[in-house]
Amino acid sequence: MDRTVNSSRSFAHPLHAILLAFPVALYPAALLTDITYLNTAQIQWTNFSSWLIAGADLFAGLVVAWALIGLFSGRARHSQGRGILYLIVVAVMFILGVVNAFQHARDGWHSVGTVGLVLSILCTLLAFGAAFIANGNTYSVEDRT
Template sequence: MDSPTRPVRPFINPLHGIFLAFPVALYPAALLSDVTYLNTAVIQWANFSSWLLVGANFFAALVLVWAVISLFAGRARHARGRGILYLVIIAIMFAVGFLNSLQHARDGWHSVGTFGLAMSIVCSLLALVAAFIAYGSTYHGETR
């Protein structure tokens, strides 16, 4: 006898996934513009990186709020362990991204430097890990 198949649902809401796509794209773009600035010393790359960080942090804040709400009332409540891990990663990503924005607000070469580049790398990696957890995780819905 075949056992009834249970539907597999995504870990996050589709709109949440769209919001998460922005930090996943913008943090690595800021990292690339940081590397370009360090290689060329053209200040416009540092300015571009600052604007990319602003966009990434805006959407990271939306994702963080949504992750908190979904942990208690959304789809993540069914996978509490993954939901908490996802929330912690998003919170760290947002905090490091905010500090990175403050670092990039400094003047001249010190705006990026080693510390700014390191924080851009951390933000990029955390965004990719959060996307892996969000898009790669599924839970089985109830059968009726």
């Protein structure tokens, strides 16, 4: 009995995947530094968070632009529904990231607090969701007898 595994690849270009890797890494790192700040009250952790969020927002903006161009370029018509969902997720991730950056620009304890922590959690979850949607590998096994 022969089995073949068919894999449908992601709709993201490899360069797009590299750009998406930055928010996927930087938003969770900012979340960890927020948690560390809430546990230690050392102000330097909010500075780390601010820089991590700024870097994630920079690349998230590039990801949104790439997703928008990719959606309307007609490159992947077979996955347009998934492309629209992906665009919505990365756009919301970017918008919440910018709001999070403004929140972290505040002074002292108010920079993180509950709102900053919740925004960091949402940005992290949206970044992971965007990576999951962009990857989108589905495998099927066919039996050939």
